[in-house]
Amino acid sequence: MTQEDSAAPVRSGDAVEADVIVVGAGPAGSTAATWLARRGLDVALLEKARFPRDKVCGDGLTPRATKQLVRLGVDVSEAAGWKHNVGLRTYGARREPFHFPWPELESFPNYGLTRPRADFDHLLARLATDAGAHLYEDTTVSEPILAGERIVGVRAKDGRTFRAPVTLACDGNSSRLALGMGLEKNRKRPMGVAVRTYYRSEARTHDAWMESHLQLWDGEPGRSHLLPGYGWVFALGDGTVNVGMGTVSSTASSQKVNFRDLLNTWVRNTPPEWGFTPENQIGGVGSAALPMSFNRKPAYGRGLLLVGDSGGMVSPFNGEGIPYAMEAAEMAADAVADARSRGFGTPAAERALEGYASRLSAEWGGYYRLGQVFVSLIERPEVMALCTRYGLPRPTLMKFTMKMLAHLYDTDDGDWMDKMLTSLSRMAPSA
Numbered sequence: 001m002t003q004e005d006s007a008a009p010v011r012s013g014d015a016v017e018a019d020v021i022v023v024g025a026g027p028a029g030s031t032a033a034t035w036l037a038r039r040g041l042d043v044a045l046l047e048k049a050r051f052p053r054d055k056v057c058g059d060g061l062t063p064r065a066t067k068q069l070v071r072l073g074v075d076v077s078e079a080a081g082w083k084h085n086v087g088l089r090t091y092g093a094r095r096e097p098f099h100f101p102w103p104e105l106e107s108f109p110n111y112g113l114t115r116p117r118a119d120f121d122h123l124l125a126r127l128a129t130d131a132g133a134h135l136y137e138d139t140t141v142s143e144p145i146l147a148g149e150r151i152v153g154v155r156a157k158d159g160r161t162f163r164a165p166v167t168l169a170c171d172g173n174s175s176r177l178a179l180g181m182g183l184e185k186n187r188k189r190p191m192g193v194a195v196r197t198y199y200r201s202e203a204r205t206h207d208a209w210m211e212s213h214l215q216l217w218d219g220e221p222g223r224s225h226l227l228p229g230y231g232w233v234f235a236l237g238d239g240t241v242n243v244g245m246g247t248v249s250s251t252a253s254s255q256k257v258n259f260r261d262l263l264n265t266w267v268r269n270t271p272p273e274w275g276f277t278p279e280n281q282i283g284g285v286g287s288a289a290l291p292m293s294f295n296r297k298p299a300y301g302r303g304l305l306l307v308g309d310s311g312g313m314v315s316p317f318n319g320e321g322i323p324y325a326m327e328a329a330e331m332a333a334d335a336v337a338d339a340r341s342r343g344f345g346t347p348a349a350e351r352a353l354e355g356y357a358s359r360l361s362a363e364w365g366g367y368y369r370l371g372q373v374f375v376s377l378i379e380r381p382e383v384m385a386l387c388t389r390y391g392l393p394r395p396t397l398m399k400f401t402m403k404m405l406a407h408l409y410d411t412d413d414g415d416w417m418d419k420m421l422t423s424l425s426r427m428a429p430s431a
Helices: 027-038 063-072 117-131 176-180 259-268 322-342 347-378 381-391 395-406 416-427
Strands: 015-017 020-023 043-046 083-085 087-091 098-101 112-114 134-136 141-147 150-156 161-163 166-169 191-200 210-213 230-235 240-249 281-291 304-306
Touching: 020 027, 020 150, 027 043, 027 063, 027 117, 027 166, 027 322, 043 117, 063 112, 063 322, 098 395, 117 134, 141 176, 150 166, 166 176, 166 322, 176 304, 191 259, 240 259, 240 281, 259 281, 304 322, 322 347, 347 381, 347 416, 381 395, 395 416
Parallel strands: 015 161, 020 043, 020 166, 043 134, 087 210, 166 304
Antiparallel strands: 083 112, 087 098, 141 150, 150 161, 191 240, 191 281, 210 230, 230 240
């Protein structure tokens, strides 16, 4: 993938001029760049690394993320390198697992996907360049360029400058760009932590289910001590699996817990036939923060749109961020394209851009608020123990819970569960 080419946005002096700058080429940035380029805008997509590059992730995608890939026109067949899954297998409160197939819905497909993030992100970046976006790799943005209080461009660490009427911050949880605009995170919003590694495992690599473990033991299950958090095993279909664990807190207060050691403790006590041994481990253990419930606001202001993790768009229910990053990316592209049609810099264009934040709030604000309540309950061990022991064995309750946790229900029409979840989300005040 070339860094710059003859069709790149116009240079003015030492600056690259574009219609829109997108900082960060992860799922949020590359998806936004694709939709913007398809709408005819000149897009400068800036990425601090060079593809392919890895990111800490579970590599598992629910049907909500699958839908976004299909909308983009991505071939998600197994022949194209995707591993399909049919639902979630959950362990908790007994030795035998519970199986929860993905629901049959009008709004979402009935299958999920897995694919390593290194490959996934590279694929989305190629999609953006194929659409006409101009990718600049090895480009670390150091600060915004301001005209008064409004961002009019960015400066890279190597001194290069990029200018545009509108900029998208898709640079993740830490978001140097958002911080440069004075946008701090709200530490009263939920924050998660995830760690993961890879193992070679022919016994698990072709599993048709995504697997979660709600009780993690430091020895023999039921006869040892419970570890904090939840675990997962996601089959990748290529001879390997993604194995990880995560936890979530109702606030972003620091947790002095060594999650890498906890992951190793849990993995040592998994069945020997799974093959989760040091000699089968691929690479080390990576960790990442999961910013939730719009923990940085406003999503639009002074020429800057926050998309994905930079705006805390991870679900507090399940720690999933990719579908929300991709959905927000399309919403942002809609707003920016509308603003350009009205004339960048005009009051009418500002109203279009402000509509991005309003749309996010309308779409997910109530759902995220419910998630905050959910997190505040399950982080209490006694509540989690009751839910695991008495909730999992009840199929109707768990079908309802599955739809809620995965954010998979029909909002316009559906069964009584869909209608109840839709009503609850609409009644809850926005996060």
